[in-house]
Amino acid sequence: MSAILEAKSVSKIYKNGASEVKAVDSASFQIHPGEFVGLVGPSGSGKTTMLAMLAALLVPTHGDVLIDGINLRDMDEKERVKFRRNRIGFTFQSNNLVPFLTVRENVELMLRLNNLYDQDSRKKVDELLERLGLCERKNSLPNQLSGGQKQRVSIARSLIHDPSVVLADEPTASLDSQRAFQVTRLYADLIHEQKKAGIMVTHDLRMCEFVDKIIQISDGKIVSIIDDRETIKAMISCG
Amino acid sequence: MGFYLAVKEVWRNRGRFVLISLVIALITTLVLFIAALAEGLADSNREYLSKVDAELFVFQKDVDNLIATSRIGRSKINDVRRVEGVKDVGAIGFATGSLILPDGRQPVNVSLIGVEPNSPGMPPVLTGRTINTLKGNEAVVEERFLTRFGVKVGDDITIKTIQGTKEKFFSIRVVGSTDGQQYQFSPAMFMPFKTWDQIRPQAQKTNTAGELTSNVLAVRLKNPEDKAAMAQNIQNQVDGIEVIDKQATIDAVPGYKVQQSTLNTQQFFTLLIGVLVIGGFFQIQLLQKIPLIGVLKAIGSSNTTIAISVIAQIIMVTTFGVFLGSAVTLLLSVVLPAGIPIVFNGSSVFLAILALLAIGPIGGLVSVRVAIGVEPLIALGLSS
Numbered sequence: 001m002s003a004i005l006e007a008k009s010v011s012k013i014y015k016n017g018a019s020e021v022k023a024v025d026s027a028s029f030q031i032h033p034g035e036f037v038g039l040v041g042p043s044g045s046g047k048t049t050m051l052a053m054l055a056a057l058l059v060p061t062h063g064d065v066l067i068d069g070i071n072l073r074d075m076d077e078k079e080r081v082k083f084r085r086n087r088i089g090f091t092f093q094s095n096n097l098v099p100f101l102t103v104r105e106n107v108e109l110m111l112r113l114n115n116l117y118d119q120d121s122r123k124k125v126d127e128l129l130e131r132l133g134l135c136e137r138k139n140s141l142p143n144q145l146s147g148g149q150k151q152r153v154s155i156a157r158s159l160i161h162d163p164s165v166v167l168a169d170e171p172t173a174s175l176d177s178q179r180a181f182q183v184t185r186l187y188a189d190l191i192h193e194q195k196k197a198g199i200m201v202t203h204d205l206r207m208c209e210f211v212d213k214i215i216q217i218s219d220g221k222i223v224s225i226i227d228d229r230e231t232i233k234a235m236i237s238c239g
Numbered sequence: 240m241g242f243y244l245a246v247k248e249v250w251r252n253r254g255r256f257v258l259i260s261l262v263i264a265l266i267t268t269l270v271l272f273i274a275a276l277a278e279g280l281a282d283s284n285r286e287y288l289s290k291v292d293a294e295l296f297v298f299q300k301d302v303d304n305l306i307a308t309s310r311i312g313r314s315k316i317n318d319v320r321r322v323e324g325v326k327d328v329g330a331i332g333f334a335t336g337s338l339i340l341p342d343g344r345q346p347v348n349v350s351l352i353g354v355e356p357n358s359p360g361m362p363p364v365l366t367g368r369t370i371n372t373l374k375g376n377e378a379v380v381e382e383r384f385l386t387r388f389g390v391k392v393g394d395d396i397t398i399k400t401i402q403g404t405k406e407k408f409f410s411i412r413v414v415g416s417t418d419g420q421q422y423q424f425s426p427a428m429f430m431p432f433k434t435w436d437q438i439r440p441q442a443q444k445t446n447t448a449g450e451l452t453s454n455v456l457a458v459r460l461k462n463p464e465d466k467a468a469m470a471q472n473i474q475n476q477v478d479g480i481e482v483i484d485k486q487a488t489i490d491a492v493p494g495y496k497v498q499q500s501t502l503n504t505q506q507f508f509t510l511l512i513g514v515l516v517i518g519g520f521f522q523i524q525l526l527q528k529i530p531l532i533g534v535l536k537a538i539g540s541s542n543t544t545i546a547i548s549v550i551a552q553i554i555m556v557t558t559f560g561v562f563l564g565s566a567v568t569l570l571l572s573v574v575l576p577a578g579i580p581i582v583f584n585g586s587s588v589f590l591a592i593l594a595l596l597a598i599g600p601i602g603g604l605v606s607v608r609v610a611i612g613v614e615p616l617i618a619l620g621l622s623s
Contacts, residue, residue: 048619057537057616078541085539092534092618098244099531100251112240113539141251157538169619 002069003030004164004197005054010063012049012220023049025220026063031165031197031213036188038211039201046220047201048169054199055088055167056080068164085113089158089166089196091187093173096154097142103129103153104138110161128156132186148179155187159194166191168200172207185210205236240540241547248548249555256552259520260560266513267564267595268571270506272581274591275572277502279580284498285489287352287422293329293359293457294466296488297473298481304491306333311480312450318477319456324469326461329358330432330453334439335425339397339408340388346399347388350427353435359457361429367392367415374433379415383426387577392416398428400440409438423492424580458482510594518602521553525606529613536615549607550600557599561592 012024024046031037039047052058053065056072065072067087075083084090089110097106107125111117129135132152142150151171158166168187172180184200188210191198200211208214213227214235226232249256297319299309313330320328332353337346354360356371364379384390390413398409411430420427430438436451460469470482483491490496525532532545572583 052616052619055537055619057619081536081539081541084537088539090534090538090618092537093620094530096534098535100248105247110538112243113544 003032003066004068005031005199006066007050007054008064008066010050010053010060010065012046012053012058013061022220024053024060024217027217027220027222028063029215029222029225031199033195033197034192035213036191036198036200036211037213037215038208039199039215039217040203040205040208041217043203045217047203047217049220050217051167051169051199051201054165055090056084085110086161087164089161089163091151091154091158091166091168091171093170097150097157099142102139102141103134103145106142106153107156107160110157114161116161125156125160128160131190132156146179147175148183151175151179151183152186155183155190159190159196162194164197166196166198168198170202171200172202172204177206180204180207181209208232209236241544242551244544244548245551245555249552256556257559259517260556260563262516262520263513263557263560263595263599264564264567266509266516266598267561267592268568270509270513270591270595271565271568271583271588272571273502273506273509274587275568275581275583277499277506278584278587279582280498280502281495282419282582283421283424283580284492284495285422287350287362287420287427288485288489288492290362290418290420291331291360291457291485293459293485294463295458295460295470295473295482295484297328297456297458297477298483300479300481302481304481304483304488305493306454306488306491307493309454310452311454311456312452314450315477315480316456319458319473319480322469322473322476324461324465324472325458327359327459329355329360329457331360331455331457332432332435332439332453333422334400334435335423336438336440337399338384338388339399348425349384349398350422350425351398351400351435351439352422352427352429353432353439353453354429355432359459362417362420364415364417367413369415370429370431373431375431376410376434377412377414378428378430378434379417380413380428381417381420381426383419383421384413384428385416387426398438400438402441407438411438455488506591510598513595513598514602516602517553517557517599518605521549521603521606522609525549525609529609530617532610532613533615533617536613537618542611545610545613546607549603549610553599553603553606557596560599561595564595565592 007027007029010024010027011022014021014023027050039050041047053060059073098109101109104125107129108117108121111121129138134149134152137145137149172183175183184207213225214232215222216224297311298304299311302308316328316330319325334351336349336351338349339346355373370377370379380390390396392413392415394413395410396413398411399406460466466484470484473482474480535545572581575581
């Protein structure tokens with residue numbers, strides 16, 4: 001099975017006057033359909049910079065990122081914006097939802113942005129919200145939701161437009177452990193069901209219980225890629 | 240999409256947006272009132288002059304085109320009339336008197352304007368008849384005499400002036416009425432030139448054998464478009480005079496230009512304050528929304544979508560505020576006392592409303608610029 005997402009010797013170097021900081025150093029990996037990957041590492045290890053390059057928000061200094069075989073480097077800024085809109089689903093740590101749109105409207109937003117909103121859209125959105133246990137809150141505004149509910153709405157928004165890749169930046173950071181596990185499990189289930197390539201950035205190894213692969217990153221370098229379930233479980237239990 | 244976001248945000252935060260619309264409505268009311276006051280004051284000063292059926296005015300030379308200072312003898316009328324291209328000439332004299340009202344009411348200052356029958360300077364009569372002699376105690380009065388002072392065509396009214404050091408009272412019969420013809424903030428009455436010469440205030444009784452003088456001559460041209468060349472032509476052919484057009488005559492009315500520039504400056508600064516208030520409000524609001532804009536851009540909203548959203552909000556809020564303010568102004572104008580010199584002239588109100596509708600987008604331009612400059616990376620807590 002060919003990879004949906006591929007990073008080839010990707011580096012990002014920030015220049016500050018004469019000094020250079022290598023935020024990401026020659027990272028290479030592949031993610032296949034239905035694969036949920038945890039990108040883990042301590043603060044400042046380069047996880048978020050890596051995620052930004054995979055999301056077409058940053059252009060690598062060296063190396064290439066390919067999604068569905070398309071090299072993001074070949075695109076101009078306008079094409080990258082359109083690419084993000086079409087092929088990528090996002091869940092952020094905070095400020096995720098548009099505060100003046102209801103739950104349903106927040107999920108519909110991706111369909112409207114992609115000009116995919118039609119008479120069947122409402123049904124599609126309602127089905128996904130029901131799957132996520134949010135059916136009764138569909139007319140609520142974000143400030144009427146709990147943290148876990150907000151993240152579930154965000155997950156719905158990241159999947160509704162059928163993207164190739166779904167990216168999550170510390171999606172459980174503001175949740176208690178119980179809700180964090182619920183959200184991660186739900187996220188993993190949907191990625192597996194819908195055959196997306198999913199990447200979750202986290203500094204909390206416990207949240208990797210439901211991932212298929214862990215990419216460990218330290219000082220910008222990939223130190224290990226673990227796809228063996230037993231090893232992953234052992235890693236989580238060791239913390 | 241940008242419009243959809245703007246409508247949703249305004250609707251879900253309508254309390255906040257209505258507040259800024261109310262501020263815009265207050266600014267609108269202020270701007271429209273200043274515009275109406277400028278028009279009203281200008282009208283009170285120049286109404287008669289602007290309606291005179293003539294293209295040029297002849298003044299005595301070297302009097303700075305001041306109507307009150309200028310003296311033109313009757314012999315000049317024929318000299319001006321003989322200039323090729325002149326269609327008609329009328330002498331006009333200006334003075335002030337007091338209208339004595341019955342029932343113990345306070346006397347009212349009125350403009351006494353001496354004119355010649357069927358000559359430039361005599362306004363068209365709406366009711367009754369026009370004056371048709373150079374002499375006779377009769378007058379045509381403007382509509383304010385009828386509406387404000389209760390005078391009717393056919394009534395005899397009493398005018399008081401000072402002759403020498405004594406008060407003199409003259410009984411004048413109202414034979415007709417004309418439309419609004421104020422001059423220098425006073426309602427005007429038009430009387431035969433010789434009657435005017437007898438009634439007008441004078442330091443001492445004039446020598447009746449002397450030449451009859453007016454303040455200015457109103458000149459109607461065969462070809463009104465030639466007025467610049469004709470002004471020069473008349474000036475070259477007749478000694479001791481200066482000829483200017485109607486607008487220059489109005490501008491030379493003492494205080495007119497200063498008053499208008501003061502009011503225009505007030506209006507400009509009110510609009511400027513409007514730009515700053517609206518700009519400030521949207522700027523503060525936008526700064527609070529930067530993380531959200533970052534998220535919207537990260538998920539694929541284009542700069543165009545974001546800019547349309549910001550601009551659409553500004554236009555909605557400004558339009559609502561301007562129309563609310565216009566409606567309030569309209570209501571106020573109905574209940575204001577008639578004596579307040581406020582005139583809602585169609586074109587000046589239209590221009591003021593256009594300017595008010597423009598201040599929102601102008602004030603919000605900085606916000607649009609800031610919104611476009613927001614980096615999607617901030618959604619991830621990064622910066623380029």
